Amino acid sequence: MKPAALLISFCVYFNASAQMQRRPAFDKAIGSYELNFSKATRFNIVDGDSLLYIHVIGQGKVPVREGTDGRYVVDIVQPQATIEFLDDSNGKYSKFLWRQEQRDFTWTRAAADSTLQPDTASSPFAGKYELPGSALPIFIKQNAEGTLRSLVFGETPLIFKKHGDTAFEYRNRDFLVRLSFHDLKDGKYQKIDQKRSGFLEFVRLGTNDDDGYFKTIPNTKTGFSRTDSLQGMLTPLRTCYDVNYYNLDLTLNPSTRQLSGTNKIHFRVTEDFSRMQIDLVRNMKITAIKWKNRPLSWTRELNAVYINFPQPLKNGSLHEISIEYNGQPQPADLSTLSGGFLWMHDRNGNDWIEVVTQGTGASVWWPCKDHLSDEPDSMQINVTLPKALKNISNGRLRKQTPVGDTAIRSEWFVSYPINTYNVTLNIGDYQRLSDKHINGKDTLDLSFYYLPYNRRHADTLLAELKKMLKLNDRFSGPYPFKRDGLTVMEAPYPMEHQGAVSIGSINEPIFSSVTNIPALTTMVWHEVGHEWWGNSVSVSDNADIWFHEAFATYLEIMGHEAFKGRQAAIKKLYSDMPSNNEKMVGEYDVNHFKLNSVYTKGAWMLHTLRSIVDNDSSFFGLLRGIQQEYGLKTINSDTIINYVGRYTSKPLRPFFEQYLYHAAIPKLEMKMDTSANGNVLLYRWKTDVTNFWMPVRLLLPGNRSLDIVGTNTWNKTNIGNIRLDEIKLDKDSFYVE
Ligand SMILES: [Zn+2]
Structure with missing residues (x-):
């Protein structure tokens, strides 16, 4: 996943930041509202920091201040807008009017x-x-x-x-x-x-709080809630079963944005139970849950669904439950990285839709055990759509059949474990290029889907993909999902959906004809790189998401190095420096998804590790070793720290702990002892962790260098006739101070 630029919206345009106002009693206003004639314009009224905010999906959140006549003022939109809430006969406002001077175009x-x-x-x-x-x-x-x-x-x-x-x-x-x-x-x-003239009328979504629910990703600023631990924590209600297979069968109507369907969950009991938890956001309605063709009862708490069985299920036994559900899944909001459906159009005005849910979780659109630790061994994804539309999901297309005169059903099968957030729909006027990647005796089927006007760019990007795959055989080893083949496509948002990888829109802005092939090539490296780093070897808690992003970002750097040389790769590393104001690892058990520094700091950390290993074939062997050992499995930070320690036989645990669990990077303290015969350099690492150990290279006058190994205690080396201010750290190779 890569943060992207904001999109456009129907009627409001933000500028600058606003003055904060104290919050009056706004409870009646809080909820989600849609423009009464356009599902594309959705506002969530939320509170936070004692302020009322209007969250415009796709554009972010701005505060609202109380004006006169019971109206509220949104200063940040241009021109200034006022909101008038109406009809609170049921205790909540059922709508509001948005008044804004309209521009002529x-x-x-x-x-x-x-x-x-x-x-x-x-x-x-x-x-x-x-x-x-x-x-x-x-x-x-x-x-x-x-x-x-x-x-x-x-x-x-x-x-x-x-x-x-x-x-x-x-x-x-x-x-x-x-x-x-x-x-x-x-x-x-x-x-x-x-x-344009007149006011816009926004109508509350549904009649109760749950209907207008919008799931955002938790972050440390707003604190974690029961919602977050219900999703992020592995309680006995979730560890009592292991998912083997999901069989998801959906019907989607893009014009009403309604989705209905059934998910059949096959699982193995790992501890006797008569009650289990699955996850589905509370704005999606469940109409039936069945087991052995009998209806089961269930209760809901926030986004958790507790299913009751009439008798205990025995350890080791296999079961299937089916969950029938429907609703209007939430739109994705790129401005806050909240997942959901991206309802876009292509340059011909055709529907172009993508589902992106990393972080927020797949349970914003289908019921599942929404925890990274439990991937099904395989999955079926069946989607029925209006006939004119084409869907690309994960894995292989098994079948495409007409349903009546007006609809078409596509059946996709993933024959490997898959993270639930990787499950996707990509609906558009797609064309396909097919090709093969041959590695020794292995042949990998390739598909590249593109929109008809981007054929020329698709050819270029497919060629770049093949170059990437060839090099990555050396960096990461063989492609992990060979049976399913590799599909790469342009889609509105770049995301590493397994076997259906999106590199984002070929045009940026997406309605324009502008194309940046070097940036898209980087995206190929990054998003396809996630097939190894994130999709095959996956973290079991979002707190460790650095592992996905650090390796995918460093693959970009290695790709750059292979084609443009080391200096260009170093320059690319420097082009986006981390801020080091927080640690990379997040909070465990609360589905803590934060991206911030994990790309750049993660890449610098791996670059530093490579310099410590100081032998590229050994470093690439380490990368391939991780793939070999943990491919198609879930891991955590510790797994990787231990593996690197074993592989390198170096005491690198404190190295990882400093970079991952602390904001600051290691700082080398140096002083000169001139009392001895010849200059003696004294040096030690200043770190938050103890027992730190790390080699580093010093650059000396006359293009000389000196490799030293530092710890937290003073070490010394005879350095000859050199002044302290003539010694530089090799910061191109080591991310240290
Ligand atoms: Zn990524």
Whole structure:
């Protein structure tokens, strides 16, 4: 996973930061609201730090202050907006009005682009128009009955009615959008003036608190809650069974964003029990849970589901339960790394949807044991969609069958263990390139999925993927999921979904034609690298997520080094320096997912380890050794620390403990003893941990260097006729002070 840029939203644009205001009694307002005519615009009203916040999905959180007349003011949006909450007859506000001075826009017909779907519409109105300066597109289609369908990129389509010869209007309560077409040329209008007026009405999602629930990832700033330990802790209700197989069968309707389905969970009992916990966020409804075709009873606590059996299940026995459920899964919010569905559009205006749930957890859209320690041995993912849409999930496509006249069902099978957060849907107008990666006697099937207008870039990136795989055989060993083949694709957000790896959008911004191949090549290294580092060898608690990100990021560096040389790789390391204001390892048992420094500091730590090992074939052997020993298994920080200690026969535990469990990096203290015959350099490591041991290289005048081994106590070496200020640390090789 890689943090990405923010996307756009329907009606609000943020700037600057705001003055904080004290929080009045806001309980009635808290909840999730959707624009009454567009599911694409969702606001969560939340409280925190004694303030009321409006969390705009995709854009982040801003405070709201109390104004006059019972209205609230959102200063940070441009232009300033006011909110008026209405109808609290049930103890909670059921809606609010959003008033904001509306901007006028002029859209300009997009220049013809031979890579996009040709404009064959006979209507003078239809076509793709852009906002100059941003290239943000609006797609206009003419319907048979004379209405227009407009789709602004990333939003919900609106139907406009004719209002005069060249004008169309969309009206919803007080809200009015008017499109006036002008500049007719060769039978096509070239410009649209857009005027908007009136207020927007936002409606509370559902009738109770659970319906509007939005799951965010926990962080140390807001503290951990019962929700976090229910997900993050392995209690007897979860350790009493081991999942063997998930059989997930879903129907998704993108226009209503509703999902319904069944997950069959096959498990082995590891301790007698009559009650078990599974996980599903509380805004998703469960309609039945069955065992041996009999209904089971269940209760829910926050996002945990406790299932009761009529008799104890015996240790060692195998069972299947099925959970039927439905709901509107939450949208992903990239601004807060909250997982869910990304409902996007491609440059032709077609649906482009991706599910990303790392950190937040798969239980935002399907019921499972949502803990990293328990991966199923295999998994089936069946998805039924409207006929025009194509879905790519993990593993291999086994079957694709029409369902009636209007739907299509795709059946995917993963024949290896898989982290629940790696399970994904990628829905779009995908095209496929196929190829093979040959390593000795092994042949790996490759697929690269791309959107039709990116064929040329797809060819380039597939070639980069093959180069990466060839080199990575040496760095990480053979591809871990060979039976399933390797699928890489462009999708809105870069994420290492197992066997369905997304390198992000080929275009950035995603509605533009701009492409940065070097950045995407880095993404290939990073996200595909996670197949080894994260997907095959996986941590069993998010607290140890550094292991996934440090290795994937260092693979980027090694790839860079292989093609561009060591100096370029070092430069890349320096281009993104860690802040060292917190430790890399998070809190255990609370699903603590934080990314911050784990990329850069993690990569620097591994780079330093490589310098300590001081022999590349030994270092790469270490990497391949970890893969060989722990492939398709879960590990924790200790597993790796112990393995490296055994492999290198060096006392490296304090080294890892300093980098992982403390914010500060090792600092070398040096002083000169000039009283002796010739200069004697005294040195020791200053660290938070004790018994620290680490070699380091000193750079001396005249291009000389000196390798020393330091501990927490003073060591000395005869250094000859050199002043202290002439001695430098080799910081290109060792991340120390
Ligand atoms: Zn990553």
